[in-house]
Amino acid sequence: MASAGPLTHLRGLVLLLPWLLWLFQANILLSLLLPLKPISPDRVYNASSTIAYTVWLWIQTLFERLNGAVITVSGDALPQRESAVVVANHVTWSDFYMIQKVAVRAGMLGRCRWFAKVQLRYVPFLGWGLWAMGMPMVSRRWMRDRVELERVFSGIVRRRWPIWLISFSEATRFTRTKYAESQAFCAVNSRPQPQHLLYPRTKGFVTTVQHLRSTPHVRAVYDFTIAYQHGGEWHVAPSMWDTLSQRGLSSGAAGYRFHVHVRRFAMAELPRGDDDLAKWLEHRWVEKGVWLEGKRREWKGEGDLGKESRRAD
Numbered sequence: 001m002a003s004a005g006p007l008t009h010l011r012g013l014v015l016l017l018p019w020l021l022w023l024f025q026a027n028i029l030l031s032l033l034l035p036l037k038p039i040s041p042d043r044v045y046n047a048s049s050t051i052a053y054t055v056w057l058w059i060q061t062l063f064e065r066l067n068g069a070v071i072t073v074s075g076d077a078l079p080q081r082e083s084a085v086v087v088a089n090h091v092t093w094s095d096f097y098m099i100q101k102v103a104v105r106a107g108m109l110g111r112c113r114w115f116a117k118v119q120l121r122y123v124p125f126l127g128w129g130l131w132a133m134g135m136p137m138v139s140r141r142w143m144r145d146r147v148e149l150e151r152v153f154s155g156i157v158r159r160r161w162p163i164w165l166i167s168f169s170e171a172t173r174f175t176r177t178k179y180a181e182s183q184a185f186c187a188v189n190s191r192p193q194p195q196h197l198l199y200p201r202t203k204g205f206v207t208t209v210q211h212l213r214s215t216p217h218v219r220a221v222y223d224f225t226i227a228y229q230h231g232g233e234w235h236v237a238p239s240m241w242d243t244l245s246q247r248g249l250s251s252g253a254a255g256y257r258f259h260v261h262v263r264r265f266a267m268a269e270l271p272r273g274d275d276d277l278a279k280w281l282e283h284r285w286v287e288k289g290v291w292l293e294g295k296r297r298e299w300k301g302e303g304d305l306g307k308e309s310r311r312a313d
């Protein structure tokens with residue numbers, strides 16, 4: 001793999017600049033749509049989905065095609081163009097490429113909506129663009145976020161907008177410190193600590209499912225488990241800049257491995273009560289931990305085999 005020399009940085013700039021220019025224009029377009037929202041909400045939603053599709057597909061193509069990231073996918077096959085609530089574990093910036101990979105296959109890339117920080121709304125163009133698209137912008141204080149969520153949910157429930165409503169249930173990226181905090185929390189509250197993960201925040205998930213389960217077109221909850229490896233090291237992913245600038249990201253035995261494991265659960269089969277739903281998510285996280293540990297061993301085994309065969313050569 002190319003080392004991160006000046007040429008790599010230059011390569012990153014050359015690849016990124018046209019996309020940034022388009023991103024800027026896309027956000028101006030989206031911002032112009034914002035005042036039209038009350039007049040023609042469905043058209044604005046569709047137009048913003050189309051604009052978002054171009055922006056996201058471009059960056060995804062840069063990552064996969066131009067920079068050679070190979071993303072492998074396992075688990076349940078998803079129906080085409082099905083609306084869903086999507087939950088995933090959060091390792092790093094690259095996670096969004098993993099989710100987009102699955103969204104492209106399911107024909108839902110333009111319909112992806114992510115929970116975003118409310119402060120973004122005040123960032124000219126970029127934030128307004130996200131707002132126009134109908135991104136839920138939350139402060140992670142659920143009482144305060146109620147009004148915002150009602151707004152987002154009403155578009156989905158009343159207007160039947162197709163959507164993948166995506167959230168990272170751990171609310172923050174996985175780090176050693178956060179893991180220790182999660183362990184302490186689970187010990188005090190006698191909750192199971194999932195392996196390789198932080199204990200999930202259940203409130204947002206429960207609120208989302210309770211609102212959306214009444215609408216017939218949101219038929220499922222998707223649970224994505226994201227895993228990485230690099231140079232034989234578990235859960236090491238490239239930095240944001242590396243994903244944009246380095247070529248051959250997945251080439252060679254030491255290249256990055258990107259994997260996403262997909263599970264689909266029919267909305268109708270989820271438990272009814274809030275506490276049971278929270279437990280349901282908790283259970284998913286414990287299972288994800290077991291799956292991740294299996295993946296870690298599998299990759300490690302392959303790495304050891306690789307070393308053996310190189311020794312034998």
Ligand SMILES: *[C@@H]1O[C@H](CO)[C@@H](O)[C@H](O)[C@H]1NC(C)=O
Binds near residue numbers: 042043046
């Ligand atoms: C928006 O897109 C959906 C799905 O592609 C379509 O069924 C609907 O008619 C569109 N609405 C408008 C107002 O264009």
